[in-house]
Structures are given as structure tokens and as C-alpha cells.
Amino acid sequence: MAARRRCRLNRPSSYWLLFVCACVASNNSLAISWVFNVQWYSTMAALLHYSIFMPGRLLKYAPLGFLVVSLVGSVTKELVTLPPFYFTSKRNFLNMLFVKFAWGWTLVLLLPFISIVCYHVHRSVTVILQRLSALLVGTAVWYFFTWLFMFIEESTGDCYVSEVNTTLSGYSSRSDCKKNGLFWSGFDISGHSFLLPYCALMIWEETAVIEKINESFKSQSLRHIVIILFSLLNLLALIWCLMFLCTSFYYHDIPQKIIGTVFGMLSWYGTYLYWYQKPVSPGHPQIIFTRRHKVK
Template identity: 30%
Template sequence: MVTKRRATHQTNQSSQSKLNFRPNTETPGWETKGKKPLPEPSSVKQVLLMMVLHVCRKTLFIDTSVKVAIYGASLFVISLLADVLPFPKTYLSRSDNILNQYFVKIGWFWTLFVTVPFLVMTSHTYCCGKRDKIMHHLARLLIATFTWFFWIKLFSYIESVCGHCNVKKYQTKETCLKGGYFWYGFDLSGHAFILIYSCLILIEEARAINGWEGIRDLIRNEEHARNIGDDSVSNNPLRGLSLEEFYILKESYDKFTPYIRFFFIAMTFLSILWDIMLLSTILYYHKMVEKFVSGAIAILMWFITYRYWYAIPRTLPNLPGEGVFKYKDVKQTKEVPQKRRNTTSVSGAKGQLPTFMGMPLYGLKTQEPKEQKDEDLDNETDIQAPMNK
């Protein structure tokens, strides 16, 4: 009976050994110690969102010099043609159309409505919650608001002083219009000014989103380095942050990023709307000189502030994206495990993560050739064999 039981026990062991034909291919803990953590896989929703953001970037971030040249040429050439050869009337030629009544006439409100939340959330993140630095960034919009208010009032004053009524007994613009008559003056186009100035402001303030998606990698790698006490990594821009600053950055980034993306998309659509309404203004309203002068003033104000004043080092206010650490134009190298450095990824490049529209697709893992997998299994079997003996 004892012999029979021993035979049965040996048979069960041999059966179990045959069932466990697949060797353990898990990487030992000591082999992964100190390596950077892998990013989370990208879902279909995230990929579609990245596609939308990519299209918005391509639409909004046209070379500003080219866009300014297009504005200047349109204000001169198309406006001159519209003065000589009036274009056919359309719905946009009516001053009571919906876009003109509810958007253009309160255009600066809509510009601030999408820009202020975007600026506050982005600056709160890359300034790590420091209120003085956030206020420095908000100062740009205060200056822009003062610029808009000053020039609009000046345009109205010039029209009142340099004009006359078609009935001589009325000497002021207010009394002339109240009497039901017409006031003829040098009517600088406030619409052309506000539409061009708003578009340029939207482009400049939206630049804070450049490199925004890469902050996630910076946070993940820095958090891992701090958890394991690795002081050898010095190329991460977040290395100089204190523990409190790093915690505020991580919390703000996770909290605000969905809203920042939404407002960036809204800024893109608003910029498109302003360009459409600018074309309507060029075709149907004001004279060429009135539109060209007001547009030139808008471009000049943008150039003085964003291209000269804010670009001076150590001068307030700063340009968008300048905070307590650098994240724009920071290129992170994706480390590949030693075992897979000679493998080919889905994108065809060796040792690299596949990308789509410039964004890494973390959900797609690198593929190993069949020969490499077999070689790895053989090596692990050779290592386990002496241990089993």
C-alpha cells in the first residue's frame, strides 16, 4: 500500500510538472529596481482628444508674422476693392445679424471669458500656486484691457471732433444723431481693431499649452526618483522644486488639465469666428483708410507688448508659460529596458515608443521578434535549472 501511494504521489508530481510547461518569465524585482515607471496606456478617448488638440494647434498657431501680413494685405487690398466694387449683400452685411449683435459688439468680453480661466489655471500650475507670479501673468490681460478701452474711446473722440452733421444747426454728434440726421467723420473701425487685437491676444496666451502634455512625464519620473531616493537624475526641470511646490504642481495638473484643454479648444473656435467677422467688416463696413489705420494700431500694440516688452528678460509681466520650472520645448528621452533595445517597435524605429501626431502612444507596447523571445526563455530556463537541482 505504501509503495502504491508513493507511486501515485510521484505520478501526480510528474503530471504537475508536465502541466507547468511554461517557465516563469516575470522579471525579478531586483532587475526593475530604480527604473522609471511606465506611463498608463492611452485609451481611444484620449487618442481622439489628442487628435482634436493637434488640429486646434495647427489652426491657431499659424506663424504670427504670416498672419499679421495677411491681416495687413486684406485690410488694404480687399478693402480697396470693396470701396470700388461693392460686394453682393449677404446676411453678414446686415448690422443686426446674430454674430454681430451678440459676439462682435461685446467681443472683448468673449475674449476675456475664454482667456482668463485658461491663464489662471495654466499659470497656477506652472507657477506652483504662487500668487505673486500668477498676478504677474494676469497683468498682461489688464494691460490688454486698458489698451482696448483707451483706443476705442480715442476712436470715438476723433470721430466727434473731426466730423460734421449733414444739417448745419447741429454741432455735436449726439445732437445730430438724436435729431435723426447723419454724422460724417473719420470713423476709425473699432471692429477691425478689436477683432485683430483679440485674435493676436488669443494666439499669444494659448502658447502656454505648448509642451503641456509632457508635464505628466516630468511629474511621473520626478516622483519615482524622489520615492526611491535617486539623486543622480539631474536633467528633470522639476528637480529644483520643494516638496510643497511639487505636490501643488501634481495636484493642479491633474485637476486643471481637462478644463485647460476645453478652454484651449474654445479659444481656437473663437479665433476662427473673429477671423470670419473681420472678413465681413472688411467687405461691408467702413472705408479702406479707416480699417487699415485701426488694424495697424492693433498690430502695433500687440508687437510692442508681446514681442518687445514682455520678451525683455527680468521684466514684468512675463511671457505665457514662464514659471518656476521650464516645461516648454523640453524633450524627454524614453528609456527602453536593456533586453529590448535591439527590438523593433510598432512604428518601425528601434528602441522608441510609437507616436501619433507627435504624441507618444503609451498603450502600444514594443514588439519583440520571435527569435528574441525564444532566446530569453532559454536563458531563463538555464538559470532556473541549477536552482531546481
Template identity: 30%
Template sequence: MATKRRPLRPNLGQSGPSSGTNMNFRPGGPDITRAEARGTRPTAAPTSIREILVMGVIHLCKKTIFFNTDLKVALYLGSLFIISLIGDFLPFPKTYFARSDNLFNLYFVKVGWGWTLMFAVPFLVLSAYTITCGDMKRMLRHHFPRIVIATFFWFFWTKLFNIVETSYGRCNIKGYQSKSSCLKAGHLWHGFDISGHAFILIHSSLVLIEEARPIIKWETIKEHLRNELHNRSVSEKTGSNPLRYLNDEQMRSLQFLYTRLTPIIRTLFIGMAALQLLWDIMLVGTMLYYHRMIEKVVSGIIAILTWYFTYRFWYPTNGLLPDAPGDGTFFYQRESFAFRRPTHLPTCTQSAGNQMPNPNGSSNKMSAQTSVQQQQIPTFMGMPLFTNVKAASAAASSLYSAELKRREQQQQQQAGIDS
């Protein structure tokens, strides 16, 4: 026989106009007191289907453009050597990409640096302006020079390649001392023609990859803003929020800029990812049909050394301008805590009597718990599942307890089998 449901708070309806009604819900909304609200965190706004689709596209673009850069550099060099060497002795079948007047070569590769700047410059300006909280001087001084430096190296190396070919070449017909006069007469100029196409394509790809890095964890800025505004509303000054050192004016600027510019930044990032993929495809065409192997390998080495000197050596060095991509008034890409999988848990084949204490006198359980607290934060589509240290620590402790219990059960079963 069904029984009447007991109210959650039976004393709530004893006074007032609704004294005869037992309300089966907890009071909240505007009547909640400040003391009851303290210690709670605001929840995220509902996510629309459009937002989910956009984040899916962004996640796919991240997987494409942020493919292991060191491995990609090795693939560039290896492919330039192997594919070009094969092409020098065994010409590949001619395709549309073998024609020098193909659409991609005329309208993309020959003006490749212009396409790169068309996406990289506005993305750099808008993202850097946001993470510097609207500080135009800081953006121009600490971030914009990266594009100027990359453009300088593009101009310097391409001009040097032309000088080398012109100065150390000869016409196939005697009597012509310059490349221009030889070509105008309809003859061929033989020189060491370092591949400008290979250099531009690799240099542009690496610049796009590095300049796109501010998009990594970009969505977490929204979480940090919501949590920090809540902390300030309840006068809570402790915590690990990277925005806690910003003043009120910087917080307002960051909130406004992030809301207004994020859709544009995402669109530009999708364009950068698509352009970087196109450059890789066109690089394969260059490997197959243009220049000799040594000319392409030399240009590839120069492009990679230029990238390594600037983005891996120069910019990350503290105290030297400009800053690395993603560095701003706050650091939203740093891990506040990290977990690592337990490495000191006893194995299934070990019995309880065979567990040896470690040299420091602490048990294996303690060392395992320490390593669990260093496990990597679980993520979904690049977003962390936990937004604060307490939640992640609680999840890690729960995982550790479950894992330890499972191991103990296995040990007991193994001990029963052995006996």
C-alpha cells in the same frame, strides 16, 4: 521535426517548489532588486481611446490657432488694404453679414472683448497657476497683468476712436454741432470713423494666440513629472529634466495641479481656438461691408503695433514685468537639445578620391556627425518621440550611420560606372 523550446533561464527553476518547471520569462514585479531597477525609466500609462481623440482635437486646434503669426499679421494688413479698396469702388453683393443687426454682429462682435476675456482669463489663471507650482503671488504678479494691460489698450484705443470721430466730424445738415444731436435728429454724421470692429477683432485674435501659447508642449509636463519622480526615487540627481530644481513641495503641487486642471485647460484652449477662428471670419465681413479702406487700415495698424509692443518687445524682455506666456518656475517649452540635417556629407557625384578635408583638419565625416547631432527632434502630433538626450543621441547616431553607409554605396556604384 519540432524540437522542444529551450528555456531563457534554465537555472531558474532548480530550487524551490517549482524546481521541475522551466519558466520562459524574466523575473520582475515586486521581487526585482533595487540594483536591477537602477538605470531604467518608468513607462507611460496606457492611453485610452478618449485620450487619443482629445489629443487629436487639441492637435487640430494647435494647427489652427498657431498658424504662423507673422504671416497672419501680414495677411491682416494686406487683406484690410486690398479687399477694402475693392469694396470702396466695387461694392460686394449683399449677404447676411452685411446687415448690422445680424446675429454674430449683435451678440459676438459688439461684445467681442467680453468673449475674449471669458476664455483667456481662466485659461491664463489656471495654466500660470500650474507652471508656477501653485504660487498665487507669482501668478498674480508675473502673468495676470498681461490681461489687465490688454484690457487697458482695448479701452484706450476704442475711446480715442470715438473722440476722433466726434471732434473732427460734421453733420450733413447745418445747425448740429454734436454727433449725438445730429443722430437724434435723424441726420448723418460725417467723420473719420476709425473702425473699432476691425481693431477689436484683430486685437482679440492676437491676444488669444499669444495667451494660448502655454498649451504648446503642455503634455510633456506629464513626462517630466514621471521621469523626475523616478530619478528622485533612485537618488539620481543628474540629467536635463527641467523639474530637477523644484523642491518636494513644488513637485507635489505641480503633480496635483497638472492632474486636476489639465482637462479644464484643454477645454478652454479648444474654446479659444474656435473663438479666434470666429474673429477671423467676422473680420472678413468687416472688410467687405463696413467702413472705408483707410479707416480699417489705420485701426489694423494700431492693433498690430499694440500686439508687437507688448508681446514681442515688452514681455520677452528679462527683468520687466509681466513675464511672457509659458514662463514659470520651470521652463518646459525649451529644447534641451536640437538636431539639424547633415550638410557636410559627400554628394553622390563625388568620388572617394575627390573628398577634400576641411580647413580645421577634421574630416567631412566628423563635421557631418556634428550636424546630425543638431537635427530637430522628430515629433508626432506635436509630441517628441524621445524623452531624454541619450535616446535621441542614439537615434541620431543610427540615422547618421545609415545615411553615411548609403552615400558610400552610391559613391562606389558611381565609381564603377565611371571606370
């Protein structure tokens, strides 16, 4: 019986071995190159290019989608007790490894992507620095709203013995309350509802230029790096969307999530759709790219 199980486990790898041997025997170079294709990332990019998940298309529907999900999720949470699953736990690996450092992950991947794309299109240090200043603006937006949400929670809250015990403790600050293992209750605007949509929209705004420049790279190695960064950024945006969905249906109260989401939408709109359209700004990636090609 054990021998039979071992045979079953080895069968898939045996099939691959037989297939490769048959390719060698028949001198079928096309099949061999398909099996050992080191250009897999180019194929992946081609699939992404014709996919509905392209950033340019998502930007048309995502802002309204985020607001609808936040509203529907908030109302559903109040009316129905949904069964928990792995990704609704605060201890799930996506939350612990990615969401807790959401702005850091977004910054680390956007920094090389914007730099390489600007270098490829403009070959100008000034334009590269101008576009990278959008990351400084985004960092300022993240920092300000993080501070604002914590300030509101502390200003409107009190320290209690526990989440279910309404007995007030003697602590008047949120930090002292938390340090002593007590429960602080205030108006806690959802940071996830603010930051995750903002990061996703920022990623799609910056990566939407891939549709125009994908075939214009003279250096294939540079093109492959951009495609890999593009894929990782959109995978990151997918994680932000998944965790935003979980937050909307399982955490916080209705006004806390709606306000957080609205602030995220306003931050994106105020920067990319308003300020970045002006001459004195970090510049919208699509506008700067268009101007460069008009000059050419």
C-alpha cells in the same frame, strides 16, 4: 406616404440602435466605448495639436495676413460691389452676440485659462497675478483706442439730416446728433479692424503654451478644463477672423480700415513682442514657461 416619410426620418436613429445592439451582442467593448466616449474633448485636443490652426503656427503668418486682408478687402470694396450675405449684415447673430462684446468675451475666457495654466506650471500666486496683469494692459489698450477713435470721429465730423442729405443740422456733438436720430459724418476709424485682430493675436499668444504643457498635467480633470478653454478661445479667434474679413470687404473706407488694422498690429507688437520680453512687465507666456523649466 406619411408613414413612409416617418420611416425615412427614423432610419438614421434606427441604424445607430442596431449598431449598439450588435456591439452588445458581440461584446465588442471597443466599439461601444467609441460610441459613448466621454473623453471626446481629449480627441478634439489631439486633432487640434496636429492641426495647422495651432496658435504657434498662426502667429507666424497671421499679422501679415491681417494686413493683406485689410488692404485687399478695402481695395476690392472700392472697385467692385460685392453681393451681401447673412454675415455681412450688422444684425447677424455673431455681430450682435459676440463682436459687440469682443473684448468682454476675450477677457472672460482668457482669465481662467491663464490662471489655470500659471497655477499648473508655477504654483505661485505672484506669477499668476503678473501674468493676469496682461489682461489689465489689454483692457487699457482697448479703452484708450476706443476713446481715441471716438474723439477723432467727433473732432472731424458734422451732423447731417440723413446719410444721403448733405444739409447740416444745428447739433455740434456726436451724442446729441445720434440722440435726435440724425447722421454724424466724421473720420470713423474702424474699431473692428483694430480690435478683432488684436484679440485674435492675444488669444494665440496666450494659448500657444498648450503645445508644451498638454501632456504634463497630472490631474486629468484640470487638463480637460484647459483643453475646453483652449478650444473655446480658438473658436472665438475664428469668429474674430471671420468678422474681420466681412468688415474688410464690406464696411468703411480704405484709410479707416488700414489705420485701424495697423493700430491693432502695433498694440500686439508693442506689448507681446517688445514690452513683455522685458523683466519689468506682465511677461510673455512662452518666456515665463521656459524660465520655469530651466530652473527645474
